[in-house]
Amino acid sequence: MNAFWLKITSNRFYKRLLKEPFTYVTGAVLLAVFAIAHLAVFSKGWGVTSAFADWGAWMYKLVGGNVDNWAYFSSEKAQKTLSGGFMNDGGSIRNLGIILGAFLATLFASEFKLKKIKSKKQIVAAALGGLLMGYGARLANGCNIGALFTSISSLSLSGWIFWLFLFGGAFIGSKLLAKYFM
Amino acid sequence: MAEFTLDCLGEACPVPLMRTEKKMAELSVGDVLVVSIDHSCAMKNVPEWARKQGHNVEIEEIDDGEWEVVIEKTK
Numbered sequence: 001m002n003a004f005w006l007k008i009t010s011n012r013f014y015k016r017l018l019k020e021p022f023t024y025v026t027g028a029v030l031l032a033v034f035a036i037a038h039l040a041v042f043s044k045g046w047g048v049t050s051a052f053a054d055w056g057a058w059m060y061k062l063v064g065g066n067v068d069n070w071a072y073f074s075s076e077k078a079q080k081t082l083s084g085g086f087m088n089d090g091g092s093i094r095n096l097g098i099i100l101g102a103f104l105a106t107l108f109a110s111e112f113k114l115k116k117i118k119s120k121k122q123i124v125a126a127a128l129g130g131l132l133m134g135y136g137a138r139l140a141n142g143c144n145i146g147a148l149f150t151s152i153s154s155l156s157l158s159g160w161i162f163w164l165f166l167f168g169g170a171f172i173g174s175k176l177l178a179k180y181f182m
Numbered sequence: 183m184a185e186f187t188l189d190c191l192g193e194a195c196p197v198p199l200m201r202t203e204k205k206m207a208e209l210s211v212g213d214v215l216v217v218s219i220d221h222s223c224a225m226k227n228v229p230e231w232a233r234k235q236g237h238n239v240e241i242e243e244i245d246d247g248e249w250e251v252v253i254e255k256t257k
Contacts, residue, residue, distance in 0.1 A: 021226065106247070111222050113247030118192040174196070181197055182204065 009110065018108040035153060042090055045154060047146030048098070049137040051091035057082055072138070121180065136169075184210075188217045190224065191248070198224035199231060202253070206232070209255045217251040218244075225249045 008014055022030070038046045057067045067073045073082060086092050106112045117123060137143040140162060142151070148166065151159025188205050190198035198219050205215060219225050225241065228251050232239045238254040 021222075106222075109222075111247035113220050113245075115220055116192045122192070177197070178200065182200060 018105075019110075031149070032153075035150070038094075045146070045150035047091070047142055047150060048095060049134070049143045049146060051089065051095050052134065053138060054078075054081055054089060054092065055086075058086065125181070140165075183212050183214075185214045185216065188215060191218050191220050193224075194221050195223050195227065199227050202228050202251075203231065206235075206237075206253065206255060211255055211257060213255050215253045215255070217253065218248070219251060220248045222247065225251070 009019070035046050053072065057073060060067060067082070068079070073079065081089050103112075133143070137147075140147050142148070142162075144166065147162045148159050151162065153159075186205065186209060188201060190201060193201075198217065198221060202215070202217050209215060217228060219228065229239045229241055232251070232253045235257075237256050240252045242250045242252065244250055
């Protein structure tokens with residue numbers, strides 16, 4: 001049985017398709033094709049983080065909170081998504097697909113591993129970084145997908161402005177990283 | 183001809199690469215550095231950087247999602 005798996009994992013097609021990362025060009029072409037398909041199916045561009053805000057609202061509701069009066073959720077469209085529930089929200093299903101797909105890809109490549117947490121610093125940095133990214137994505141009305149990838153491919157100037165500030169943030173972030181993590 | 187190890191298990195990009203660059207600067211020519219990595223994108227950018235510098239690089243897959251990158255300093 002072991003020999004069977006060894007044979008599969010040394011097969012060149014297995015290596016090309018499941019083990020090794022795609023080239024940048026392959027990735028770019030696939031992204032373009034899927035972005036067009038997304039536009040055709042949803043009639044709007046690809047975004048990721050808006051659905052996360054809805055997930056937060058649903059979780060807040062679970063513990064008895066109410067977001068109906070929040071400016072962010074006050075529009076008719078947002079209210080409709082919230083009352084429709086998770087299973088009726090295409091964006092939520094799509095995000096679930098991204099998470100499941102990433103998980104399957106690591107499994108197929110046989111690279112799944114539960115990683116240990118190295119230090120308390122990592123926990124603080126991850127929590128702080130996650131909160132800032134989520135907060136920033138809502139202020140900017142999108143992340144590197146909705147506000148960058150989709151905007152630029154729709155020839156919107158806002159995508160390029162986002163890109164400039166993304167560089168600024170990454171520059172500051174890497175300075176902090178070198179200072180506190182090296 | 184000493185051998186050094188660098189434990190980057192549990193560290194995400196770009197920390198393994200930054201630590202490898204720093205450690206390689208301390209080594210003398212002919213020394214070997216073994217970097218332990220469990221982050222698949224670091225497994226790409228660490229060998230790529232080392233090869234660009236002209237060092238000899240070998241990658242060994244130790245376990246599922248765990249690699250050892252062996253770098254021999256050449257200059």
